[in-house]
Amino acid sequence: QVQTPLYVWQRNIVGFQILYALVYLVYGILLMADINTGPVFNSQLILMSGMVLYVAYVAYSQPKVLMGFHLESNYLKYKNSGLTNSYSLELKNQLVNLLDEEKIYRENDINLDSLADRLGTTRHSASQIINEHFGQNFFELINSYRIKEAMEILKADTEREKNIIDVAYEVGFNNKVTFNKSFKKINEVTPSQYVKALYS
Incomplete structure (x- = not known):
């Protein structure tokens, strides 16, 4: 069986989103013009239902597709964070020391904010370090x-x-x-x- 390339699945999801946005735009214009919006409103519901079912199917059959979106969103989220590679590695080494030597995970009230304080950085940067170097979120780590x-x-x-x-x-x-x-x-x-x- 020939496997559909991941980008095709992703393209289809984006296509659904664009089509829905266009229909919603038409709906808004008709609404402001006080024109009957019944057919367009129903089209919105059909498109939304179709997109939800399609995404559910993709999540079941091709989980890597949605994982790709997740990885891309993380990249965009941290792209402009301002952390240099050297500082990122420095924070990572500090974090490893806190975990391996000081065993801060034993503290049952440890959270991302208190961890950021110990690293001398921001909550956002601490989250970035964990995500980029460990591939996990704070609680998973x-x-x-x-x-x-x-x-x-x-x-x-x-x-x-x-x-x-x-x-x-x-x-x-x-x-x-x-x-x-x-x-x-x-x-x-x-x-x-x-x-x-x-x-x-």
Whole structure:
């Protein structure tokens, strides 16, 4: 089966958006002129419904298409941020030190603003550093470090003296639900299943 190139899917989505914008413009003109807008209004609904269904289909069959839009939007978002390559690397190294040496992810109230303060930069720049160098957002990065340490703790606990919830709190999580969800997202198993597999 021949695969449709990604740019074709993207072009079609943009085409839907442009067509909808034109129909909406006509609708606005007719509305201001006090002319019957029924057919045009119905066309809007049909186009919008069609676009939603098409995007849903593309998201299911070709997720890379929407990923491309996401990557492009991130590029445009940070294009004019003013961060030089050297300063970007400097901030990245500082961040790695904060995570690896100071283990700031253990602080259950850590957020992007407080991280930016420690890096001596803005919230926007801190977000850019995480996105560009780690390919994650702030919470994904923090939780990945938390889960990594939790796995190490559980693996080292050969006597099984620690409760899973205690480990979750130790690495910075506020509750078991978030811990379980993050753990399963990264490892595709729950913490309980992970522990069971270790000692089975």
